[in-house]
Every structure is written in structure tokens, then in C-alpha cells.
Amino acid sequence: MYKGYVVDGALIAGDPHFRMGCRLCHKGDEKGQGKEGAHKGMVKRPSDNLKTCGMCHKQIADNYSKSLHYTTAGQRNGVMPSRSKEELKTFDAKVFEKSCRSCHASCGDCHVKAPAVGGISIGLIQKHKFVKKDEGKTCAFCHGGRVYPEYTGEYGGSPDVHYQKGMTCMECHKKAEFHGDGTAYANKQAVKDRPSCRNCHKLGQEAKLTARISHQRHQGKVSCYGCHTATAYRQCQDCHLGKGAAAKPALVLGLNPRDKKTLTTLRLIPTVRETFVKEGIKMENFDALPNYWDSPVHNIRKRTDRTRSCDACHVEKAGFLNMDNMIKGGSKANQGLIMNPKPIHR
Amino acid sequence: MKIIAVLSSFIFLFLLSTDVLANASSCVQCHTNEALMKSLHKPPVITAGEEGEG
Numbered sequence: 091m092y093k094g095y096v097v098d099g100a101l102i103a104g105d106p107h108f109r110m111g112c113r114l115c116h117k118g119d120e121k122g123q124g125k126e127g128a129h130k131g132m133v134k135r136p137s138d139n140l141k142t143c144g145m146c147h148k149q150i151a152d153n154y155s156k157s158l159h160y161t162t163a164g165q166r167n168g169v170m171p172s173r174s175k176e177e178l179k180t181f182d183a184k185v186f187e188k189s190c191r192s193c194h195a196s197c198g199d200c201h202v203k204a205p206a207v208g209g210i211s212i213g214l215i216q217k218h219k220f221v222k223k224d225e226g227k228t229c230a231f232c233h234g235g236r237v238y239p240e241y242t243g244e245y246g247g248s249p250d251v252h253y254q255k256g257m258t259c260m261e262c263h264k265k266a267e268f269h270g271d272g273t274a275y276a277n278k279q280a281v282k283d284r285p286s287c288r289n290c291h292k293l294g295q296e297a298k299l300t301a302r303i304s305h306q307r308h309q310g311k312v313s314c315y316g317c318h319t320a321t322a323y324r325q326c327q328d329c330h331l332g333k334g335a336a337a338k339p340a341l342v343l344g345l346n347p348r349d350k351k352t353l354t355t356l357r358l359i360p361t362v363r364e365t366f367v368k369e370g371i372k373m374e375n376f377d378a379l380p381n382y383w384d385s386p387v388h389n390i391r392k393r394t395d396r397t398r399s400c401d402a403c404h405v406e407k408a409g410f411l412n413m414d415n416m417i418k419g420g421s422k423a424n425q426g427l428i429m430n431p432k433p434i435h436r
Numbered sequence: 437m438k439i440i441a442v443l444s445s446f447i448f449l450f451l452l453s454t455d456v457l458a459n460a461s462s463c464v465q466c467h468t469n470e471a472l473m474k475s476l477h478k479p480p481v482i483t484a485g486e487e488g489e490g
């Protein structure tokens with residue numbers, strides 16, 4: 091891990107970021123004796139203050155200050171309906187800022203030093219070079235619990251076909267999505283120009299007639315993920331502030347809580363009624379929100395059980411959320427996500 | 437001509453000083469020395485809390 095603190099000396103001469111010395115961003119005392127002396131007053135994460143990078147990259151820093159990747163406001167906005175007004179104040183003060191928001195990404199987390207997760211960090215991404223991107227050392231860390239290992243196949247099951255084709259995160263998630271456009275979107279679903287399968291995969295241009303017909307029949311009724319998510323993905327239960335986290339793989343199909351007309355892949359959000367009891371939050375409106383939310387699962391394949399046979403959904407109902415496989419003691423709103431596919435008349 | 441020469445000297449010295457500043461600082465002397473970093477580094481104490489977004 092010590093290698094994560096080693097800077098490439100060759101960068102000092104050529105990279106303009108180093109022209110004004112380390113103190114410009116990191117403060118500290120260059121003339122201090124020993125590690126403690128030199129580190130006195132040092133700022134470990136200078137880009138936590140966006141004005142640091144904003145000295146030169148003003149427009150990006152201004153936009154980023156409102157980006158969901160920085161504010162994590164989507165997390166807060168998502169849970170608001172399940173809290174009373176008083177509980178929300180407590181949640182903001184005691185939980186969101188201290189816990190949820192610890193996931194906010196500074197400029198450095200993507201461009202300089204790999205983010206720490208659970209206290210572990212590999213340190214500088216490329217010896218303090220200011221990199222444009224390195225998804226395997228940045229995205230993969232914060233999103234390494236679910237999305238990334240599902241994408242690469244490390245979680246088990248098959249890797250996403252896009253990963254096999256050599257596509258990394260930023261092939262779909264563009265720079266503008268991260269830096270933001272200056273708009274404080276309420277959640278990621280509202281972000282303009284967010285990734286969409288149809289950006290590359292146009293309807294009506296399928297090579298096979300069967301695919302074209304199937305897409306026409308299910309358009310507006312089933313999301314792309316509903317058919318093309320290849321395998322089970324991680325479902326976390328009993329959030330760590332409650333009884334203790336547990337995770338197991340499952341493919342869950344149900345109605346999208348944000349759009350009840352569409353069937354899609356659902357992921358269990360591991361919040362139970364007692365999750366925030368220690369903070370004095372009972373979640374008086376717990377039943378206002380479901381525990382399952384639409385998830386763009388990143389293990390896509392063209393051919394899956396559901397694309398091979400209509401029976402997988404219309405007869406077997408494989409993976410469909412129902413009263414038996416639903417979590418016990420969960421929100422009453424979960425029942426509104428159950429969907430019974432119509433039988434096929436042959 | 438004299439004014440140009442003087443101004444050029446000032447600009448050269450300024451640029452040189454910033455390069456010297458960056459290179460001579462104790463930050464650079466320590467952090468570009470891998471062996472020294474290895475000897476000084478202490479693994480962090482792991483505490484529960486940060487889990488990442490997932």
C-alpha cells in the first residue's frame with residue numbers, strides 16, 4: 091500500500107499542476123522536519139473543496155457542485171417520503187451527511203487517488219498523474235459491491251456482453267454525466283442525456299425478425315433489462331445499521347415503482363423498519379415506499395432464458411416477485427410491484 | 437532593449453524559482469523516494485463505516 095503514496099518525479103517538470111508546488115493544494119509545511127513536521131496543517135483531500143480545482147477549472151467545478159455524483163442528493167431525495175418532517179431533520183443531521191454522503195466523489199477520487207472504501211485505498215491512481223479516467227481504479231471501488239462485479243462477471247454468472255467487447259464504464263456514462271451541466275437534478279432518472287440502450291441499439295434494425303416482433307410486442311411494457319439481464323444479481327438484505335447485512339443472488343422481476351406500466355429488474359434496498367432506530371428515526375412513513383427499486387443491472391446478454399422462450403415469463407413466471415418470495419416484514423408498497431404476466435394463447 | 441532584457445530576466449528567474457520550488461520541496465524529496473515511503477508507511481486501522489455506493 092505504500093506504493094500508493096509514491097509520486098512520479100518525472101511529472102514534476104512537465105505537468106502544470108505541479109508548477110506552483112505541492113502547497114498550493116495540500117498546504118502543509120515544505121520546510122518542516124520529518125513526516126510530522128511536513129504534514130502539519132496538510133490537507134489530505136484538497137479537491138473536497140471544489141474551489142481548489144476550480145482555480146483553473148472553474149466551469150467544471152461550478153457544474154460539478156450540483157452534480158449528483160458530488161451531492162448524492164438522489165439518495166436523500168429517494169428516501170424522503172418515508173420520513174416525517176421531523177425525522178427528515180434528524181436524518182439530515184445524523185445520518186445523511188455522516189454516512190450516505192461519505193460516498194460523494196471529489197475531483198481527486200476520479201482523477202488522482204483511488205477512493206477509499208471501508209478504509210482501504212490503493213492510493214494514487216498513476217503516481218499523482220492527473221488522469222482523465224481509470225475506471226478499474228475508481229468506478230470499480232465505489233461501485234464494487236454490486237454493479238462492477240456484476241458487469242465483469244466476478245460476482246458469478248456471465249459477464250456483461252459490453253464488458254466482453256472491451257467497453258468500460260465511460261463508454262456509456264459520458265464525462266458530461268459526471269461533471270454535470272449545472273442543473274441540480276433530483277435523481278439520476280431525471281438527468282438529461284443519461285445512458286440509454288437505444289442510443290446504440292435502434293428498434294426496427296434488429297437482424298432477426300423474431301427479435302423485431304418481440305421488441306414490438308413488449309415495447310413500453312418491459313424494459314430492456316427485463317429480458318436481457320442474464321443472471322441473478324446481488325440482493326442485499328438487513329442494512330448494516332439494523333441486524334447485520336446479508337446478501338444473496340436473485341433475479342427479481344416486477345413493476346417499476348417509478349413507472350407502474352413497465353416490468354423491469356428490481357433490486358432490494360436493504361433498509362428495514364429498525365434501520366435508523368438508534369438515531370431516533372422510526373420511519374413513520376415506511377410503507378410509503380417499496381423496498382424494491384428499478385435497477386439497470388449491468389450483466390446484459392442478447393440471449394437469455396427469457397429471450398429463448400416466452401414460457402419463461404408467461405408460464406413459469408421465473409423470477410417474478412410474488413407474496414411468497416417477497417421479503418418478510420417489508421413495506422406494504424411492495425405488493426403494488428407484483429405483476430402477473432398474461433398467459434399466451436397458442 | 438535594456439528594459440526587455442531586464443523583464444526577460446525577471447520572467448526567467450520567476451519560472452526557474454517555481455520549478456526549483458517544486459523540485460526542492462521536502463514533499464517531492466520524500467514522495468518520489470519509494471524506499472522511504474515504504475519505511476514510513478503504516479497500514480491504516482480499519483474501522484467499520486464506509487461501504488461504498490454498491
